[in-house]
Amino acid sequence: MTEKTSTGKKILYIFLFFATVIVVFILGLLAASIFERRGESVARLEPVRDIAEWEPRNEIWGENYPRQYETYRKTLDTGFRSKYAGSATIDYLEDYPDLVVLWAGYLFSRDFKQARGHAYAIKDIRQTLRTGGVEFSPQPGTCWSCKSTDVPRLIQSMGAEAFYKSKWSDLGEQVVNPIGCQDCHEPKTMDLRITRPALIEALERQGKKMSNITHQEMRSLVCAQCHVEYYFKGPDKYLTFPWDKGFSADSMESYYNDIGFKDWEHKLSKAPMLKAQHPDYELYMTGIHATRGVACADCHMPYKVVGGVKFTDHHIQSPLNNIANSCQVCHRQSETQLLKDVYERQDRVAEIRKIAEYSLRKAHLEAELAWKNGASEEEMKPILELLRSAQWRWDWVAAANSVGFHSPVEALRVLGTAIERSEKARGLLNIVFTKKGVTLPVTLPDVGTKLIAQKYIGLDLEKILQDKLNFIQNVVPEWDKKAKSRQGSLQEY
Amino acid sequence: MTEKTSTGKKILYIFLFFATVIVVFILGLLAASIFERRGESVARLEPVRDIAEWEPRNEIWGENYPRQYETYRKTLDTGFRSKYAGSATIDYLEDYPDLVVLWAGYLFSRDFKQARGHAYAIKDIRQTLRTGGVEFSPQPGTCWSCKSTDVPRLIQSMGAEAFYKSKWSDLGEQVVNPIGCQDCHEPKTMDLRITRPALIEALERQGKKMSNITHQEMRSLVCAQCHVEYYFKGPDKYLTFPWDKGFSADSMESYYNDIGFKDWEHKLSKAPMLKAQHPDYELYMTGIHATRGVACADCHMPYKVVGGVKFTDHHIQSPLNNIANSCQVCHRQSETQLLKDVYERQDRVAEIRKIAEYSLRKAHLEAELAWKNGASEEEMKPILELLRSAQWRWDWVAAANSVGFHSPVEALRVLGTAIERSEKARGLLNIVFTKKGVTLPVTLPDVGTKLIAQKYIGLDLEKILQDKLNFIQNVVPEWDKKAKSRQGSLQEY
Numbered sequence: 002m003t004e005k006t007s008t009g010k011k012i013l014y015i016f017l018f019f020a021t022v023i024v025v026f027i028l029g030l031l032a033a034s035i036f037e038r039r040g041e042s043v044a045r046l047e048p049v050r051d052i053a054e055w056e057p058r059n060e061i062w063g064e065n066y067p068r069q070y071e072t073y074r075k076t077l078d079t080g081f082r083s084k085y086a087g088s089a090t091i092d093y094l095e096d097y098p099d100l101v102v103l104w105a106g107y108l109f110s111r112d113f114k115q116a117r118g119h120a121y122a123i124k125d126i127r128q129t130l131r132t133g134g135v136e137f138s139p140q141p142g143t144c145w146s147c148k149s150t151d152v153p154r155l156i157q158s159m160g161a162e163a164f165y166k167s168k169w170s171d172l173g174e175q176v177v178n179p180i181g182c183q184d185c186h187e188p189k190t191m192d193l194r195i196t197r198p199a200l201i202e203a204l205e206r207q208g209k210k211m212s213n214i215t216h217q218e219m220r221s222l223v224c225a226q227c228h229v230e231y232y233f234k235g236p237d238k239y240l241t242f243p244w245d246k247g248f249s250a251d252s253m254e255s256y257y258n259d260i261g262f263k264d265w266e267h268k269l270s271k272a273p274m275l276k277a278q279h280p281d282y283e284l285y286m287t288g289i290h291a292t293r294g295v296a297c298a299d300c301h302m303p304y305k306v307v308g309g310v311k312f313t314d315h316h317i318q319s320p321l322n323n324i325a326n327s328c329q330v331c332h333r334q335s336e337t338q339l340l341k342d343v344y345e346r347q348d349r350v351a352e353i354r355k356i357a358e359y360s361l362r363k364a365h366l367e368a369e370l371a372w373k374n375g376a377s378e379e380e381m382k383p384i385l386e387l388l389r390s391a392q393w394r395w396d397w398v399a400a401a402n403s404v405g406f407h408s409p410v411e412a413l414r415v416l417g418t419a420i421e422r423s424e425k426a427r428g429l430l431n432i433v434f435t436k437k438g439v440t441l442p443v444t445l446p447d448v449g450t451k452l453i454a455q456k457y458i459g460l461d462l463e464k465i466l467q468d469k470l471n472f473i474q475n476v477v478p479e480w481d482k483k484a485k486s487r488q489g490s491l492q493e494y
Numbered sequence: 495m496t497e498k499t500s501t502g503k504k505i506l507y508i509f510l511f512f513a514t515v516i517v518v519f520i521l522g523l524l525a526a527s528i529f530e531r532r533g534e535s536v537a538r539l540e541p542v543r544d545i546a547e548w549e550p551r552n553e554i555w556g557e558n559y560p561r562q563y564e565t566y567r568k569t570l571d572t573g574f575r576s577k578y579a580g581s582a583t584i585d586y587l588e589d590y591p592d593l594v595v596l597w598a599g600y601l602f603s604r605d606f607k608q609a610r611g612h613a614y615a616i617k618d619i620r621q622t623l624r625t626g627g628v629e630f631s632p633q634p635g636t637c638w639s640c641k642s643t644d645v646p647r648l649i650q651s652m653g654a655e656a657f658y659k660s661k662w663s664d665l666g667e668q669v670v671n672p673i674g675c676q677d678c679h680e681p682k683t684m685d686l687r688i689t690r691p692a693l694i695e696a697l698e699r700q701g702k703k704m705s706n707i708t709h710q711e712m713r714s715l716v717c718a719q720c721h722v723e724y725y726f727k728g729p730d731k732y733l734t735f736p737w738d739k740g741f742s743a744d745s746m747e748s749y750y751n752d753i754g755f756k757d758w759e760h761k762l763s764k765a766p767m768l769k770a771q772h773p774d775y776e777l778y779m780t781g782i783h784a785t786r787g788v789a790c791a792d793c794h795m796p797y798k799v800v801g802g803v804k805f806t807d808h809h810i811q812s813p814l815n816n817i818a819n820s821c822q823v824c825h826r827q828s829e830t831q832l833l834k835d836v837y838e839r840q841d842r843v844a845e846i847r848k849i850a851e852y853s854l855r856k857a858h859l860e861a862e863l864a865w866k867n868g869a870s871e872e873e874m875k876p877i878l879e880l881l882r883s884a885q886w887r888w889d890w891v892a893a894a895n896s897v898g899f900h901s902p903v904e905a906l907r908v909l910g911t912a913i914e915r916s917e918k919a920r921g922l923l924n925i926v927f928t929k930k931g932v933t934l935p936v937t938l939p940d941v942g943t944k945l946i947a948q949k950y951i952g953l954d955l956e957k958i959l960q961d962k963l964n965f966i967q968n969v970v971p972e973w974d975k976k977a978k979s980r981q982g983s984l985q986e987y
Contacts, residue, residue, distance in 0.1 A: 345785075349906075356911065356914050409902075410839050410902045413907060413910060414842040417846040417849065417913055418846070420914050420917070421853070421917060424914060431925050436928065
């Protein structure tokens with residue numbers, strides 16, 4: 002060996018030594034980052050306190066699960082991107098005064114607004130005119146069922162029957178925490194669970210075994226505790242889902258007909274009406290997303306990553322507000338294109354829904370006129386049955402969220418049959434008119450705005466609002482005071 | 495070095511030598527296979543003969559493009575998998591006798607069958623009762639437009655105007671080769687081209703530059719030469735697409751109303767009717783496949799690989815017959831699931847279509863009864879306008895292939911408006927009846943089968959069939975004989 006090669010080798014060894022040092026240092030940094038992120042996620046998943054079995058306060062759960070709670074609190078944000086929702090306090094009766102006529106004699110004709118986020122559930126049920134005021138308080142306990150994490154607790158302690166048949170206002174100081182953690186989660190394991198008996202009872206009547214339900218099904222079923230069609234059964238107002246014959250508009254109508262149920266008698270037409278609630282789950286079940294195994298939570302509560310932690314976004318909202326994390330997980334189109342695709346479906350559903358609404362409004366007013374001109378019970382019976390069926394079918398689509406997007410083809414099928422039945426009723430009404438010597442076409446009253454329509458159907462809005470104000474100013478603060486002293490704290494939303 | 499290591503190295507070298515020989519041999523085999531496959535594909539793409547500019551004979555083109563021609567010939571296979579198509583000679587008038595009433599006074603009430611494959615185009619247009627016989631030959635040359643590769647040749651030589659205004663029967667010996675190669679391809683380059691002036695004229699009136707059309711658009715537009723809504727304009731029966739205001743049912747209806755066009759006056763109701771042809775392209779353009787850039791050919795003529803050659807399958811057919819190569823190129827679901835998905839849409843469209851059909855049949859018969867009871871022109875005018883609009887909208891969906899699948903949401907929207915209008919017409923008819931003292935509900939004639947319905951609308955089927963038989967036995971053989979002597983050969987299908 003020469004001096005030269007020996008020096009060369011020394012330089013090489015020194016170089017290798019320092020290169021190794023640098024590489025090892027960088028690896029150390031990377032490892033630290035990984036440990037940190039892992040630590041971050043583990044730290045936050047370790048509960049900081051025990052949660053009692055029926056704890057209703059979301060903020061207590063939130064101490065253990067700050068990310069879920071923080072995103073849940075974003076349901077207080079009421080801005081919607083969808084052109085069909087816009088701001089979440091849209092007054093539908095203002096926008097569609099036909100609805101006042103369609104619901105004449107029913108509390109929906111007083112007040113019907115675009116729903117706000119879950120965190121507003123208590124505030125909004127207290128404020129809606131449908132729950133009345135101090136003098137007029139028409140609702141049973143059943144009406145609280147979907148509004149609060151206090152409900153599972155009360156059902157546990159009182160029993161479901163006693164809970165439902167209470168007076169709504171008698172439970173006011175007990176039901177103060179809005180829809181939240183307790184409604185869907187088991188407090189020890191955070192497993193999803195069904196806390197509302199009505200869903201379990203309905204599924205069991207269908208022959209479904211609760212123990213066979215998968216986690217992915219649960220990610221829709223926890224929503225189906227409330228986002229469904231239901232009715233208050235019997236004098237005890239027992240909350241019941243009319244699913245025994247199936248989910249479809251046709252099956253549920255047939256169920257109601259078989260038991261001779263009506264929600265109310267229409268004030269103008271005297272038809273024995275059905276009010277659809279919000280059969281979101283049922284409509285969704287007929288659509289392509291359900292067929293492909295996509296759960297409610299996949300679009301309305303998509304996964305989110307913050308720091309090192311992946312978790313479910315509890316800001317439950319329209320996927321149109323969050324296309325990147327919902328739609329685009331599966332669909333590779335641009336946001337603009339996907340929004341356009343949704344609107345193309347919704348626009349068509351809205352067009353046909355409007356035709357059905359228009360036809361139903363005319364039909365109710367014409368039926369009222371027929372009665373006034375001496376139509377007999379016998380003459381009116383087939384007309385009123387058609388009206389009941391038509392409006393139920395219209396409402397099955399109209400009352401469901403999403404403007405039919407959850408299943409546009411089924412929505413349009415059902416609306417098609419609504420138009421058929423409503424127009425058939427009008428055809429029969431023409432027969433009655435000509436028999437009674439009423440000149441055709443008949444002249445119908447102008448009900449072109451919410452106020453005029455409400456006055457026409459006999460509502461004294463001033464009195465109703467005064468009673469509500471009295472309730473908000475004098476009753477609600479008492480409820481909150483008692484609730485705070487009972488549970489030790491009360492979060493304001 | 496020892497003897498031992500030297501022997502070891504020798505063995506290693508010998509092993510490496512033979513291993514190399516084997517590997518090189520295998521590579522040689524692979525290369526040969528690749529060259530062979532490439533050669534196979536190139537050999538078949540080299541034309542074996544020149545094809546004259548307006549060559550109508552598919553079998554001549556087939557000599558150069560045997561794969562395409564062989565698959566084209568499979569359009570002779572008339573079995574469909576779809577439950578809505580089944581065998582391709584379904585007699586729709588037998589299955590839906592309401593159609594006889596809906597088309598009373600129009601040739602469709604004589605004969606309307608499920609279409610067969612392209613290769614049957616000549617055979618079937620000669621056989622349908624809509625082209626008449628020897629004594630009664632009602633059609634103009636326009637009626638050949640979509641049936642034959644002879645059409646571009648004749649339009650080239652005669653001019654479009656002269657071609658359209660000829661008598662259909664006068665062109666019989668000239669138009670003998672069924673829909674095929676010439677209709678969509680340029681014979682030198684095989685580029686797609688539009689050979690029918692009506693499509694080019696319609697697109698140009700819409701302001702579309704033909705030079706800007708992409709290849710992918712052409713893969714739908716060659717189909718849109720025929721699978722569209724069209725009418726025979728003016729006394730010269732100039733083939734025209736009513737697209738000037740847009741593609742939708744609403745836009746085309748508005749176009750027809752503006753020019754005061756009617757296809758015929760309804761024999762029973764006297765309504766000024768429109769007959770939708772098969773607006774497949776227009777309906778498809780409103781659907782998700784068009785939105786996503788999927789062309790007609792992607793589903794109806796998917797790519798196929800035989801030997802080393804990838805080519806377009808010219809067995810044009812329902813994708814339901816070939817789900818693996820059409821749907822499953824994009825959709826990862828099973829065949830069973832995809833078929834179920836298609837039927838779920840089609841079943842709903844069929845249900846609502848049936849409601850519209852039923853309503854329209856009643857409306858026409860009731861309008862006839864109103865006339866018989868002395869209804870005036872003035873009383874009937876709004877009724878007949880509603881009937882025209884309703885039936886057009888029903889037909890826009892019903893006449894299009896795919897039972898609405900090309901765009902189920904739009905199909906159901908349009909059918910919803912058809913029901914609305916037809917039922918409104920019936921409501922007005924009830925007014926007329928009661929004015930005229932007709933007891934309601936009115937009694938309508940039984941038209942429950944094709945034969946009874948055809949008799950009711952005054953068709954003498956025996957005479958019509960006898961005339962057709964005379965035509966098939968005496969005229970058609972003459973046409974074929976002359977065609978054979980003119981073009982040198984005539985392929986039978």
